Amino acid sequence: MYSLVFSPKWFFGIDIIFEIVSIFIALLISFYGYKIYKLSKIKEHKYFSISFFLIVLSFVFKILTNFDIYYSVLKPIQIGSKIVLFNYLYSSGILHLTGLFISRLLMIAAFFVLFLLTERKYPRKDIYLMGYLLFISVIFSVLFYYIFHMTLAVIVFFICLNSYENYKKIRKSSKFIVFLAFLLILVSQLAFSLIFFEIESYVIGETLMLIGFFVLLYNYLTVSRE
């Protein structure tokens, strides 16, 4: 089965390095959130930790899926009476799609939980309804990749709004840094949505996403060193 790769060839593998770095940053924040939860026993702190752990898992699945895509092998193919060797992208179709689906579902779930935490309102019926609609959008995103990035962009947009509201209440640099990090992640998702028109958008998206995580790391380090 042939797979469609939304990345310039020169960027193969580099995106995986970017994602591994993001995994370490998200893992660090998740552990710190868990440390806070162990002390506070507040469920919001637990969900905060879980949301960053879901981001970690999502990246892990994405990396495994990308490995699957980039795994190039010589495969004998019969054309008429001749058997020829073709170097083509080998992908175990169902595994690839499953990995992609899980990765996207985890990422949407992670940012949805972050949105609910920043929103500070938890109407149960609304959460179930939104959760269902997000699940449907992830299913459709397997066919139309941009649905995933657009959906994620919408969720992150509302996280940005809440972060900015939080900054406006009492203007502190750490609050602005968090807002900036989510803004970068938002723009990265918009860049990912444009891959179909311009494949270099994937590089821009990956780079902005990585910078967004570095900004979150900067916030963690400055807050914990002050």
Added chain:
Amino acid sequence: MKSRRDRIDVIYDILTSIEKENGNIKPTRLMYKSNLSHKLMKAHIQELLEKKVIEEVTVKEKRFIILTENGKELINQLRKMKRFLDSFGL
């Protein structure tokens, strides 16, 4: 705005109340300074004693609560945690 103090806030308030009194305080004054009921304070004090964050000493038949080195470190950690959570609006 948060309507009530969470556990981190309460522990932080107890410890900083002791710190502000040069690291030792009488239990009744601590109750007043940290704005807690007798029942709640007793529960928190017991927990902090078990974790060796604070110690109880008796000087001239008067009971004092003092901050340990662990307690000073915990204040520092809690301060960072509060700042971190605040940056996310939690």
